[in-house]
Amino acid sequence: MTDDSFDPLYAAAHPAPLDSVTLYSAPLIIPVTGPVIMDGAIAVAGSRVVHVGTRRWVLDTLKQDLAPQGRIEEHHWHGVITPGLINAHTHLQYTNMAEVGKGSYSSFRDWELGFNPVYENLCQEGDWKQSAEQGARMMVEAGVTAAADIVTDPEAAGALASQGMHGVAYWEVMDWHNDDWRKVGVRELVRHLGRMRQEDLPSIGISPHAPYTLETAPFVDLPDIARQLDMRLHIHLAETPMEAGDRETTLSTYSAASWRDQDWTSYQQLREAGQGASAIQFLDQLGSLGPDVHIAHGVWADTEDRRILRQRGVGVALCPRSNRITVTGRDAPIREYLEEGNLLAVGTDSLSSSPSLDVLDDVAMLYDLAREQGYMKDDLTHRLIRMMTLGGAQELGMHVGAGRIGQINAGAMADLAFFDVPVYVATPRGIEDTLEELVRNGAGTNRATVISGRVVYNNGAW
Ligand SMILES: [Zn+2]
Secondary structure (H helix, E strand, C coil), X not given: CXXXXXXXXXXXXXXXXXXXXXXXXXXXXXXXXXXXEEEEEEEXXXXXXXXXXXXXXXXXXXXXXXXXXXXXXXXXXXXEEEECEEEEEECHHHHHHHHHHCCCCCCHHHHHHHHHHHHHHHHHHCCHHHHHHHHHHHHHHCCEEEEEEEECCHHHCCHHHHCCCEEEEEEEECCECHHHHHHHHHHHHHHHHHHHHHCCCCCEEEEECCCCCECHHHHHHHHHHHHHCCCCEEEEECCCHHHCCCCCCCCHHHHCHHHHCCCCCCHHHHHHCCCCCCHHHHHHHHCCCCCCEEEEECCCCCHHHHHHHHHXXXXXXXXXXXHHHCCCCCCCCHHHHHHHCCCEEECCCCCCCCCCCCHXXXXXXXXXXXXXXXXXXXXXXXXXXXXXXXXXXXXXCCXXXXXXXCCCCCCCECCEEEECCCCCCCXXXXXXXXXXXXXXXXXXXXXXXXXXCEEEEECCCC
16 A cells, blocks of 8 residues: 555554564553453554553464564563553652752741752752753653653753653743733743743643742633643642631532632732632632643642532642642542542652652552541552552543553553562452552562653663
8 A cells, every 4th residue: 555545544444564563571460441461461563552461362463463574572571560650740850959858847838948049049050951851760760651740940841851751841830920920921931832842842731830829810811821722731739728718618609609709819819808718719710720730739628629620620649748748737638539539640749849759659658648547448559550540641631542641552652660569460369469569569669661662761670
């Protein structure tokens, strides 16, 4: 068939014979979008998965797919293979700010005061590009293949791309009053986004920082601008005590009418007026929320706030370790989020508020917190695995379509992580124990990482 007669529909149903296939086999594979597979194999050609199943089935099936001279190269791994993990909230640029994350603070404000001078100093003398790329490399070594990365200074924008990672680089917008925003802010935003586009970054988004660093106008304009440019949004929301509602509200659509009809300059002004609305309710009222938005932290989210997030299709990136270091005042309501069915993912935040960029460190803490808060169901391990893979993909809008990540199935991006945890597959209980071991003690055990079919890290895995 010549190129001018290329018919994508025909090609999809009649794939060309494969010349070269890499087979990753292991005693246990977790595809996330299908049941776990014992004695499994993943066949990868180019950047994509072509088959996943038991090793015997995949080898049988490949016989029909291979070209006459086609070759299979097998890499056997003795541990567990998962989709590449997804870090749903980080600032790779702050990798060089670990000294801030190692400090101890009495309040969120105290942490900010610790952060600011170190940041200012690095703006003068630091190298944000090097810092950000070093962070991206740390994530790759931990089995993370995609991230929601917030970029505050332009030099840091290429961090994900530097490692061939997937995800979104979100340009951060913060510290604007309404007037300055209209006069200067919009123009500045357009200039920065234009520059990021010229760098051919795979995916760019916008991060309106938080309700306490931006007044109302940017929270109205930024979603509109992002949506016109086909970009996603990511907001620090319900992280600090001042973002909590004063009381448990119900169905704010009706009950909050007392503040809805006024033009508020800022969330701060609304609070000072003695209105009990939470930051989530305020942004919801401005139209800033929607299924193209995910928020970081979601610590101060009451029943009504969580309902709003579900109703709008807004996912939460939970960052439990960061919340302790920055003194957010409480842990996120993990039990309630799980029981009520909110969309969840896991973020490490940056090294300026966390000891590592290993998502599994936060997953282990989420396991303990969920149990301490009284979540007793035996699906916890499975749900945490979903959060650190498919949940993250969903919050980044990358869970469906040709470029889908966070899952292992035919046609998906071949993003894989290889964990060195003891595998017991002789009994169903043994499999559950293996999954629990991965979730609770998997941090630091990744031995190889594949992104888009390329081995980008191999610490003696094969
Ligand atoms: Zn953050």
